[in-house]
Amino acid sequence: MYQTEISGHYLYHTTSKGYGTPVELFGVTEDGETPMSLLNIALASCVTMCIQSYFNLYHKISEMPLKVDATYENRAFTLNVYLENEFTPEEEAKVLKFVKSKCRVSQLLAENVEIQIKFFTSNC
Template identity: 55%
Template sequence: MYQTTVKGDKRFHSLSEGYGAPVELFGYTEDGETPMSLVNIALASCVTMCLQSYFAKYQGIEELAIQVDSNYEEGHFTLEIQLPEELILENEQELLTFVDNYCRVKKLFREDIQVDISLAK
């Protein structure tokens, strides 16, 4: 179970109390993080953690510098995975299928929300 308490004190401003440091949210990105930017962060973080799990499980790599760039616009997330150049990836589709099967954040989205995940070339 996940729990949080969110308090609002004025228009387009809230502060959450959950498991770590409080998260302050705004209505516009120029002011700081927004609810939608947190969804974007949650998805990219989940994908990153799934990638870490994949490499730990199948290649025995416990620490690996991975970057995931994520963009959202009108029902469409686009994520690009950047892996270290020296990393040998034998099966790109297996990696992407693993992420698809285990990313719990992605599974929360409605069917009409498009999520495209690819490796940087």
């Protein structure tokens, strides 16, 4: 079970109390994090952990440096994943299938919300 306590202080401002440091949320990104930016963070974090889990489970790689740049616009998330090593299209398909089956954040989103994951080689 996951729990969060939200306190609304004034228009378009809340503070969450969960499992770590409280998070302040605002109505616009110019002021700080928003509910949508946290959803973007949650999805990118979950995908990152799923990719690391895949490589640990199937290749016994316990440290997998990677970087994910995530954006959301017009009911579509785009996640650009930067890895140090290239892998084959077959391996990429396996990783995407694993992420789809394990990422609980993406599974909570409506079916008509697009999630596009692209892989790139880079120094992380």
